[in-house]
Amino acid sequence: MTQMQTVEQTLTINHFINGAETSGSGTRTQDVFNPATGAITGELRLANREDLENAVAAAKAASRVWNDISLAKRTAVLFAFRELVAAHTEELAVLVTAEHGKVLADAKGEINRGLEVVEFACGIPQQLKGDYSDQVSTGIDVFSFRQPLGVVAGITPFNFPVMVPLWMAPMAIATGNAFILKPSERDPSASLLLARLWKEAGLPDGVFQVLHGDKETVDGLLTHPDIDGISFVGSTPVARYVHETATAHGKRVQALGGAKNHAIVLPDADLDNAADHLSAAAFGSAGERCMAISVAVAVGAAADLLVDKVTERATAIKVANGMEPDAEMGPIITQASRERIVQIVTEAEKAGAALVVDGRALMVEGHEEGFWVGPTVLDHVKAEMSAYTEEIFGPVLAVVRVDTLEDGIRLINANPYGNGTAIFTSSGAAARLFQRSVTVGMIGINVPLPVPVAYHSFGGWKASFFGDKHIYGPEGVSFYTRGKVVTSRWPEPKQPSGASYNFPSNS
Numbered sequence: 005m006t007q008m009q010t011v012e013q014t015l016t017i018n019h020f021i022n023g024a025e026t027s028g029s030g031t032r033t034q035d036v037f038n039p040a041t042g043a044i045t046g047e048l049r050l051a052n053r054e055d056l057e058n059a060v061a062a063a064k065a066a067s068r069v070w071n072d073i074s075l076a077k078r079t080a081v082l083f084a085f086r087e088l089v090a091a092h093t094e095e096l097a098v099l100v101t102a103e104h105g106k107v108l109a110d111a112k113g114e115i116n117r118g119l120e121v122v123e124f125a126c127g128i129p130q131q132l133k134g135d136y137s138d139q140v141s142t143g144i145d146v147f148s149f150r151q152p153l154g155v156v157a158g159i160t161p162f163n164f165p166v167m168v169p170l171w172m173a174p175m176a177i178a179t180g181n182a183f184i185l186k187p188s189e190r191d192p193s194a195s196l197l198l199a200r201l202w203k204e205a206g207l208p209d210g211v212f213q214v215l216h217g218d219k220e221t222v223d224g225l226l227t228h229p230d231i232d233g234i235s236f237v238g239s240t241p242v243a244r245y246v247h248e249t250a251t252a253h254g255k256r257v258q259a260l261g262g263a264k265n266h267a268i269v270l271p272d273a274d275l276d277n278a279a280d281h282l283s284a285a286a287f288g289s290a291g292e293r294c295m296a297i298s299v300a301v302a303v304g305a306a307a308d309l310l311v312d313k314v315t316e317r318a319t320a321i322k323v324a325n326g327m328e329p330d331a332e333m334g335p336i337i338t339q340a341s342r343e344r345i346v347q348i349v350t351e352a353e354k355a356g357a358a359l360v361v362d363g364r365a366l367m368v369e370g371h372e373e374g375f376w377v378g379p380t381v382l383d384h385v386k387a388e389m390s391a392y393t394e395e396i397f398g399p400v401l402a403v404v405r406v407d408t409l410e411d412g413i414r415l416i417n418a419n420p421y422g423n424g425t426a427i428f429t430s431s432g433a434a435a436r437l438f439q440r441s442v443t444v445g446m447i448g449i450n451v452p453l454p455v456p457v458a459y460h461s462f463g464g465w466k467a468s469f470f471g472d473k474h475i476y477g478p479e480g481v482s483f484y485t486r487g488k489v490v491t492s493r494w495p496e497p498k499q500p501s502g503a504s505y506n507f508p509s510n511s
Contacts, residue, residue, distance in 0.1 A: 017048045017192050019055060019216055020199035022062035023209025028055040034189050034218070039105035039335040040325040042373030046103075048192055051217040056224045059184055059215045063155040064230050066210030067182035071152050073208075075129045082178055084205035086122045089115065089170075092201060096166055096194050098327075103191035104165060105334040105375070106289045107326040111166075117455070118170030121476045124458035125174035131481045132179065141510035142502075144493045150485035152180030153256060156233035157225045159246065162188035162337055163292045163397075164237075169195060171462070172235045173202075173212060175480040181233075182211045186225060190337055192216055226250040233484065235475065236260065237294070239395070240421070240467045247470035258471040258483055260463065262395040263423035266299040266404075267452055268412040268438065271306040273428040277450070279313035281428070285452035286401040287321055287333055287379045295424045295446070295453045298396060299385075300403045301412040307405045311360060311383050314401065318361045318379040325371055335368075336375045336398060345377050345398035352391035352402075358383040363399060387415065395421070409434055417443045422465030426452050445469065 017036065018025045027049050036046035051059075070078075089096070097111035104111070134149035158172040169185055176183045187195040195214045202212040215221060225231055226249045234250045236243055236259040243261035250257045267285070269278050285297035302310050326334035336342045346364045353359045363378025377398055385392050385402040392402055406412045416425055426448035427438045435449045445464040448454030456462050456477065463474025473483035495501065 014044055015046045017046045017196065017216065019049060019051060020196055020214040021059045022213065023203060025196065030055055036103055036190065036192065038102055039337055039375045040371050042375065046193065048189055048216050051215050051221045053224065055215060056221060056228070059213050060155060060228055060230050062210035063182035063184055063213060066208055067154050070182060070208060070211050071180040075132065078178060079126055079128060081206045082122065082126045082174060085202055086119060086126060088201040088205055089119055089122065092197065096197055099194045099197060100165055100191065101326040103193055104162060105326055105337060107331045107334050110289050114164050114167040118167040120458040121170050122174045124477065125178040128178035131478070143495065144491060146489065146491050148487055148489045150487050152485055153232035154181060155231050156181045156235065156484060157184040157186060157231055158235045159186045159222055159225065160188060161238045162190040163289065163294065165191045165194045166198070168237050169198060171476045175476055176484045177211060179481060179484040181484055184225065185214045186217060186221055187214065189216065189218060227253045231255060243470050256483065258473055258475055260475060261468050261470065262421060263294045263464065263468050264299060264395055264419055264421040265295060265297050265424045266301050266416045267297045267426040267428065268301040268303060268409065269306050269310050270303050270409060270429040270431065270434060272430045273306065274430070275306065275309055275313055278428040279310060279317055281452040282314055282401065283317035287318065287399045290333055290336055291399040292337060292397055295455055297426065297452050298400065298402060299392065300401055301415060302403055302405050303409060303412055304407055311403055315360050315381055318381050321379050323366060323376065323378055324368055333379065333399065336377050339375050341398065342375045342377055345396055345400060348390050348394060348396055349380055349382065349400060352382050352385060352389050355389050357385045357389060357391060409438065413438065413441050420467045423468035424454055424464065426454060
């Protein structure tokens with residue numbers, strides 16, 4: 005039996021609570037699909053309140069133990085986990101492709117990017133080093149250190165079922181917290197393999213758990229008094245709701261929302277290079293990336309030639325089942341998502357956009373029941389069209405034409421989202437003006453997907469982010485910990501205490 009036939013079987017997908025897989029006590033379930041075939045491949049168990057209470061109680065007890073374990077032992081677990089994830093990359097990628105639809109090479113790519121964060125977390129002793137000030141006043145020293153929040157939860161999206169959990173959990177666990185993962189209901193199986201690998205790496209039971217569920221489970225996590233922090237990645241409306249609800253219940257929150265990422269292309273750019281990267285950034289993973297380029301801002305004379313070059317590349321993309329070795333783009337995650345994308349493209353055409361490449365009717369032979377939309381290019385898109393205002397989350401590139409770089413910057417800054425952006429140019433002066441002027445959190449210069457390396461932090465601005473600490477990297481360490489400052493004196497016996505009724509001063 006092949007790997008693809010194995011994952012096509014209908015399986016029961018359980019929770020992972022306190023070190024073991026369990027069906028839990030909830031009776032509700034939800035189907036999991038293979039988007040390339042449209043077939044039901046799994047039955048997901050959805051948590052009820054009892055399951056939530058069991059997971060939180062196990063996490064609370066485990067967090068006390070894990071916080072007291074030495075940094076040396078913590079990093080030993082992290083190093084072991086890193087090696088196990090690397091060794092199981094193929095198995096994880098197959099699970100991702102079977103439930104998400106992205107091609108195997110892309111699935112392996114997201115796992116490798118997640119491993120970079122694990123590797124950063126392996127160096128946590130350096131990140132947790134405190135400060136020490138000697139003799140701040142006579143006989144008095146001051147030092148600071150950071151301690152974990154306690155129990156934290158991660159609510160993660162369907163588009164990166166391995167990478168985004170690896171943005172959160174290793175950082176939370178390395179800093180001494182217990183972590184509860186609530187993965188997307190659409191592609192949940194990879195999270196259970198991650199749980200088994202954490203356990204094999206030597207992580208104590210209860211420190212990493214997987215709780216499947218829907219809004220009922222999310223609301224339970226957001227409001228539970230024993231959960232101290234929430235990390236979220238998803239759409240902007242839900243990110244805003246998560247932030248408002250969880251902060252109202254006294255929790256620290258980082259909530260990453262949606263995006264409408266623009267790439268400005270200047271006439272002095274290498275247009276072949278720009279077209280190559282725009283096509284990859286717009287159509288890779290079927291456009292279902294929060295860092296996908298969905299708007300190409302063509303400046304002046306660059307427009308006509310750029311559209312021609314992007315069209316040539318879009319029509320050459322091999323769309324197929326992601327399990328096929330030559331596939332370059334797979335299906336959309338659900339039939340409902342496919343229908344929404346088709347509707348937005350149709351509305352744009354009716355509103356006057358030029359439909360240069362039309363992927364609405366694409367069908368893959370032998371996979372007629374799959375959820376397919378082909379690469380689509382819309383030219384002459386206007387800012388009032390839904391193809392521009394909405395986060396499409398599909399393989400659609402909207403081309404907006406402007407006269408100058410300054411016009412492009414104004415367009416980007418007027419957009420409510422501020423996740424990622426890029427510029428293609430050979431001018432250092434133009435690039436510097438761009439990077440200093442745009443109100444966007446992550447910027448690429450001749451780089452279309454400016455996802456920061458693990459030792460920087462990932463996060464957008466405006467409606468793309470709610471909270472004050474970005475995810476992973478140095479800000480991730482800060483998010484999952486709280487600071488303590490100690491002022492100490494060790495007086496000699498029988499010496500004057502120096503106590504005073506006046507406010508103390510340093511001398």
